[in-house]
Amino acid sequence: MDQHQLKFSARGDALIGQEMFKVLERARKIEEAGGTVIHLELGNPRLPPPPGLVEATIETLKRYDVGYTYSGGLPVLRQTIAKRYRDAHHCAVTEANVVVSPANFLINQFLDLCCDRGDSVVFFTPAFPTYWAAAAHIGLRVEEVALGAERGYDLTRADVDAAVAKRPRAILVNSANNPTGAVYSREVLEYLSDRCGEAGIWILSDETYGDIAYGRPFYTMAEPSARHVVVMCSFSKIFSVPGYRLGFAVAAPDVIAKLSLSVSTQLSCLPIFTQLGCVEGLKVIDEYTGALRERFARTNSECAEIINETNILRCAAPAAGFYVFVDLAGLDIDDMTFCQRLLDECSVAVTPGRSFGPAYKHHIRIATCGEWPSVREGVVRTIALSRRLAGATAA
Amino acid sequence: MDQHQLKFSARGDALIGQEMFKVLERARKIEEAGGTVIHLELGNPRLPPPPGLVEATIETLKRYDVGYTYSGGLPVLRQTIAKRYRDAHHCAVTEANVVVSPANFLINQFLDLCCDRGDSVVFFTPAFPTYWAAAAHIGLRVEEVALGAERGYDLTRADVDAAVAKRPRAILVNSANNPTGAVYSREVLEYLSDRCGEAGIWILSDETYGDIAYGRPFYTMAEPSARHVVVMCSFSKIFSVPGYRLGFAVAAPDVIAKLSLSVSTQLSCLPIFTQLGCVEGLKVIDEYTGALRERFARTNSECAEIINETNILRCAAPAAGFYVFVDLAGLDIDDMTFCQRLLDECSVAVTPGRSFGPAYKHHIRIATCGEWPSVREGVVRTIALSRRLAGATAA
Numbered sequence: 146m147d148q149h150q151l152k153f154s155a156r157g158d159a160l161i162g163q164e165m166f167k168v169l170e171r172a173r174k175i176e177e178a179g180g181t182v183i184h185l186e187l188g189n190p191r192l193p194p195p196p197g198l199v200e201a202t203i204e205t206l207k208r209y210d211v212g213y214t215y216s217g218g219l220p221v222l223r224q225t226i227a228k229r230y231r232d233a234h235h236c237a238v239t240e241a242n243v244v245v246s247p248a249n250f251l252i253n254q255f256l257d258l259c260c261d262r263g264d265s266v267v268f269f270t271p272a273f274p275t276y277w278a279a280a281a282h283i284g285l286r287v288e289e290v291a292l293g294a295e296r297g298y299d300l301t302r303a304d305v306d307a308a309v310a311k312r313p314r315a316i317l318v319n320s321a322n323n324p325t326g327a328v329y330s331r332e333v334l335e336y337l338s339d340r341c342g343e344a345g346i347w348i349l350s351d352e353t354y355g356d357i358a359y360g361r362p363f364y365t366m367a368e369p370s371a372r373h374v375v376v377m378c379s380f381s382k383i384f385s386v387p388g389y390r391l392g393f394a395v396a397a398p399d400v401i402a403k404l405s406l407s408v409s410t411q412l413s414c415l416p417i418f419t420q421l422g423c424v425e426g427l428k429v430i431d432e433y434t435g436a437l438r439e440r441f442a443r444t445n446s447e448c449a450e451i452i453n454e455t456n457i458l459r460c461a462a463p464a465a466g467f468y469v470f471v472d473l474a475g476l477d478i479d480d481m482t483f484c485q486r487l488l489d490e491c492s493v494a495v496t497p498g499r500s501f502g503p504a505y506k507h508h509i510r511i512a513t514c515g516e517w518p519s520v521r522e523g524v525v526r527t528i529a530l531s532r533r534l535a536g537a538t539a540a
Numbered sequence: 541m542d543q544h545q546l547k548f549s550a551r552g553d554a555l556i557g558q559e560m561f562k563v564l565e566r567a568r569k570i571e572e573a574g575g576t577v578i579h580l581e582l583g584n585p586r587l588p589p590p591p592g593l594v595e596a597t598i599e600t601l602k603r604y605d606v607g608y609t610y611s612g613g614l615p616v617l618r619q620t621i622a623k624r625y626r627d628a629h630h631c632a633v634t635e636a637n638v639v640v641s642p643a644n645f646l647i648n649q650f651l652d653l654c655c656d657r658g659d660s661v662v663f664f665t666p667a668f669p670t671y672w673a674a675a676a677h678i679g680l681r682v683e684e685v686a687l688g689a690e691r692g693y694d695l696t697r698a699d700v701d702a703a704v705a706k707r708p709r710a711i712l713v714n715s716a717n718n719p720t721g722a723v724y725s726r727e728v729l730e731y732l733s734d735r736c737g738e739a740g741i742w743i744l745s746d747e748t749y750g751d752i753a754y755g756r757p758f759y760t761m762a763e764p765s766a767r768h769v770v771v772m773c774s775f776s777k778i779f780s781v782p783g784y785r786l787g788f789a790v791a792a793p794d795v796i797a798k799l800s801l802s803v804s805t806q807l808s809c810l811p812i813f814t815q816l817g818c819v820e821g822l823k824v825i826d827e828y829t830g831a832l833r834e835r836f837a838r839t840n841s842e843c844a845e846i847i848n849e850t851n852i853l854r855c856a857a858p859a860a861g862f863y864v865f866v867d868l869a870g871l872d873i874d875d876m877t878f879c880q881r882l883l884d885e886c887s888v889a890v891t892p893g894r895s896f897g898p899a900y901k902h903h904i905r906i907a908t909c910g911e912w913p914s915v916r917e918g919v920v921r922t923i924a925l926s927r928r929l930a931g932a933t934a935a
Contacts, residue, residue: 151740151768153798157653162801170610189607199606203598211594211783212584215565253806258552278805345546373546388606388811403548406557410673411648416783419811 160282168484172494183515183523186494188323188467190385190514192440195426195433198384202422210417217405218245218393219420225427226393233431234365241398242369244405245415248353248379248392253279254407255375255394256315259347260285264314269300271470271501271508273323273351288313291504294472297461298325305337315347321354321363324470324501324510326445326463331364338366342373353379353392356430359438360464372397375404382466382514383434384426389419441467444513448524457531467514470498471527473507476534480506483530491526555677563879567889578910578918581889583718583862585780585909587835590821590828593779597817605812612800613640613788614815620822621788628826629760636793637764639800640810643748643774643787648674649802650770650789651710654742655680659709664695666865666896666903668718668746683708686899689867692856693720700732710742716749716758719865719896719905721840721858726759733761737768748774748787751825754833755859767792770799777861777909778829779821784814836862839908843919852926862909865893866922868902871929875901878925886921 152158172182217223223243230238246254252275260266262284268276270289280287288311292298300320308316318337320329334350341348350366355378367376379392394404408414426433448469449462457475473483480497487493498508511527513520547553567577612618618638625633641649647670655661657679663671665684675682683706687693695715703711713732715724729745736743745761750773762771774787789799803809821828843864844857852870868878875892882888893903906922908915 151654151742153653154656154659156656157798160653160798160801160805162804169608173610187608191607193604194606199601199604203601206594206598206601209588209594211589211781212586213564213582213782215568247807249808250806258548258555259546261549261551264549275805282805347546386606387608387808388813390807390809390811403552403555406555409557410555410670410677411645412642412785413644413782414785416785416811416814418783 156282156284159284161278168488168494168496172488175488175492181492182488183493183519183526185511185513185515185520185523186496188382188512188514189387190382190467191516192385192437194385195429197425197429198386198422201425202418205418205421212417214414214417216409216414217401218243218415219417219424222420222424225424226395229427229430230365230367230395234367236365236367238367238369238395242395242401243393244401244408245391245393245420246404246408247390248377248381249275250408250412251377251392251394251404252276252349252351253282254404255349255377256280256285257283258403258407260314265311267308267311267313267316268502269304269308269318271298271324271498271505272317273319274500276317277502289502289504292325292327294461298322298327298470300327300329300333302333302336305333305340309340309344309346312344313346315349316341317349317351318366319351321352321358321465323354323466324468325461326466326468326470327461328358328361328363328464331362334364334366338368338371338374342371346373348374350374350376352376353382354466356383356434357437357441357467358465359442360462363465367395369395369397372400375400380423380426383430383437384423386422389422391415391419391423441513444517444520445469448511448513448520451524451528455528455531457535458528467512469511469513470501471509471511473509473531476531478534480509483509487527487530491530493523493526495527551677551679554679556673563883563889563891567883570883570887576887577883578888578914578921580906580908580910580915580918581891583777583907583909584782585777585862586911587780587832589780590824592820592824593781593817596820597813600813600816607812609809609812611804611809612796613638613810614812614819617815617819620819621790624822624825625760625762625790629762631760631762633762633764633790637790637796638788639796639803640786640788640815641799641803642785643772643776644670645803645807646772646787646789646799647671647744647746648677649799650744650772651675651680652678653798653802655709660706662703662706662708662711663897664699664703664713666693666719666893666900667712668714669895671712672897684897684899687720687722689856693717693722695722695724695728697728697731700728700735704735704739704741707739708741710744711736712744712746713761714746716747716753716860718749718861719863720856721861721863721865722856723753723756723758723859726757729759729761733763733766733769737766741768743769745769745771747771748777749861751778751829752832752836752862753860754837755857758860762790764790764792767795770795775818775821778825778832779818781817784817786810786814786818836908839912839915840864843906843908843915846919846923850923850926852930853923862907864906864908865896866904866906868904868926871926873929875904878904882922882925886925888918888921890922
């Protein structure tokens with residue numbers, strides 16, 4: 146054997162990456178060649194972050210506060226997050242229940258630390274691409290419980306029963322949902338927690354979009370006395386700072402300690418200056434996310450309306466976040482071909498539905514969080530392509 | 541089964557963390573209670589970073605450039621790193637040979653993507669704690685090749701032969717070395733590369749301290765045409781910005797693509813503002829690291845001198861970096877007890893030797909990169925404790 150035959154590990158071979166980052170890189174190549182692309186593929190909010198957030202980061206940098214710090218996160222940030230859960234959600238969270246970490250890292254680490262290779266995990270689908278990539282990498286068997294499009298992809302007791310009946314090691318749940326914008330009821334989430342608690346099933350509750358739910362009250366599953374429930378969240382979307390790469394988990398102290406060890410081993414710690422920025426952001430979270438909710442309620446509803454008017458494309462009206470998940474209902478075309486033609490012929494980048502599960506090869510996700518004129522133009526071009534394609538089929 | 545019996549995975553159970561971060565947190569607790577601690581446990585350089593580095597980060601933040609970017613790193617940073625390898629090391633490195641990532645993450649991911657559970661890996665010991673933590677987490681069998689203290693922990697052809705004879709999946713090599721400060725010869729590193737290339741063994745060459753070698757010429761193993769060699773490096777030490785959490789790997793394009801996928805899946809991408817800061821740093825790397833080399837040559841040599849004068853403690857004179865690895869030669873005490881007494885009785889934090897391998901329970905590592913008066917005072921107190929302990933033994 147020589148160096149050119151050297152093999153990656155089974156986990157290395159199973160690392161497949163995320164389709165949506167591939168779309169981003171393809172679009173960027175077009176731009177490097179001088180083209181212009183409307184980016185509706187990533188949830189990359191380009192709004193100004195909350196007042197004080199970036200400024201606090203800059204002040205920290207001016208002090209050259211660029212050393213190592215606590216692996217699990219700055220105590221002041223963990224305390225501020227805990228207080229937010231006590232105040233806004235009446236939930237008995239303390240510093241010991243919080244670890245600071247990039248959110249994608251938390252998803253990967255939760256699955257890696259709580260599930261063994263060959264175990265099964267349940268996703269309610271459509272489901273966020275990172276879940277699929279992480280499960281494939283770790284070697285988990287994904288069992289799908291598809292949520293009904295006709296019910297706006299809401300989660301029901303029957304869906305929970307179907308998930309628990311599969312006897313998985315863990316269930317991933319995502320309310321408010323990416324990509325559908327659905328927000329699940331308190332009643333069904335409590336039922337999920339109870340059923341999994343009895344059955345000894347881990348839950349990862351991804352609540353990244355919880356603070357930008359506008360069409361239905363958001364309910365957090367955070368409950369530190371329920372050891373089986375791990376809640377995770379990101380600052381990327383609620384503070385419009387995806388480049389800060391910061392999020393957090395809320396869970397029982399021993400689970401938090403394990404996740405902190407993972408940060409310590411793989412990342413050592415996270416920057417002090419980004420963490421202190423988020424402390425400032427949390428001081429004005431209600432005002433800031435209030436403005437976001439108002440904005441996204443308006444833009445998402447306008448997008449959904451003009452999409453559904455086509456009678457070719459179809460989407461549920463989102464109750465949260467800044468995506469619309471579109472069924473290419475009236476078209477005889479798969480998602481990859483549609484996305485590629487949309488990028489090449491109309492200079493609009495969107496995410497193929499299969500990123501959210503193999504059953505969604507006839508869907509696309511449109512992110513509506515960019516500058517509104519550009520988002521609207523991107524949606525209009527998407528509709529125009531659909532009409533051309535539908536015309537071609539009819540002819 | 542109920543939620544309280546819920547188990548972590550085998551990998552979760554095997555996540556043991558790093559001893560040196562535990563010392564840091566214990567020391568911080570003393571400080572929170574009002575005490576003062578001299579920190580010689582972590583390589584946390586507190587010098588001002590290169591001119592322009594922090595300023596470029598701040599300018600990027602002022603532009604609100606806080607969105608997502610390329611998973612594998614900003615092209616301009618990858619190109620600048622590649623150029624550095626071409627100019628300084630006459631090594632045919634291009635952008636396609638470089639991925640940007642936190643260095644500890646690269647160590648973990650290299651082992652996870654290139655070795656399967658149960659495989660053996662060779663460490664030349666003493667070896668950096670992250671290697672041990674990563675190997676334990678992944679389930680790798682660590683085979684040690686102990687380097688001779690009497691030769692200043694230099695790497696020899698016989699050591700290489702011993703390592704290859706164990707037929708491991710991968711060998712980790714670290715020149716310039718943490719904790720010993722040894723720098724290996726070009727001749728022995730080329731021999732290592734040749735032997736492993738023939739035998740089909742991956743090499744991870746950790747060159748984090750290469751640019752601060754002062755006592756012997758540093759040789760990089762970077763050679764993108766040698767697919768089995770993965771070089772990794774960190775900006776933490778050479779730019780005094782450990783809180784930036786940035787490093788990079790240099791390797792064959794398909795290995796880089798795999799490591800980039802790992803960043804994409806687990807971290808999405810890294811901040812634009814820290815990456816642009818490091819681009820500025822690289823413009824003045826020779827002047828900046830020249831000053832570091834001069835400083836550390838002086839302080840390390842002074843520390844080694846007063847330590848060896850004791851005839852109780854013993855260390856090799858480092859040729860690189862900012863650590864001295866000290867044998868508690870004349871003392872009948874283990875490293876943990878010594879470290880604890882040093883912290884509790886003398887308010888000085890150092891790292892126990894066992895962090896670098898089970899054979900070093902009679903050693904400590906002292907980091908000399910802090911403010912010199914404080915470092916000197918810490919070393920003086922360490923020596924004073926040793927004399928007291930030696931006196932007590934003699935009495």
